[in-house]
Amino acid sequence: MPQIRPVSDLRNNFAEISKIVHESQEPVFLTKNGYGDMVVMSIKQYENIQQNQEIFMKLKESEHEADTSNERYSHSEVFNNLRMQIRNRPNK
Template sequence: MNIRPISDLRNKYGEVEKDVRESGPVFLTKNGYGSMVVMSMEQFEHINGSVEDALDAADKQAATTTQRYTHDEVFSSIRKGLSYGRDARAL
């Protein structure tokens, strides 16, 4: 993880840009606390595209059925999946 002070964005922009291109997102801090993340357009589009694709797929699936889930059902299923993943990694 690449962490730099936010002043580097102003004072060493070229270095920050190079770090982003070569190593991925750069996490900027202000007064010792996380402030923002800088990433390339390609990295952003990759992340955002994945989310958009998943939402598009969900919309298409929802249009083909009348079955709906409650908030509790959805988050319970997610929690089970996360718990299962944690248990599998412990093995």
């Protein structure tokens, strides 16, 4: 169930909201004058969303390429390429 709190709780109960977003790994929705105003989430949640969005965009790109090209790759070509990219990726 989503956590919905007044925006004043961010100032008055920051530690509690921080605890909620980190323990539940769910965002807290903040309202102002009864209307949605902003969302608070942990950095880990945000990074996961960004990563999922990047994967989605890459899949859409792949679908477009598959629709517009006759070039196809074997399973081993795809996975060898992925392994090479993972090995060459800079560490965080």
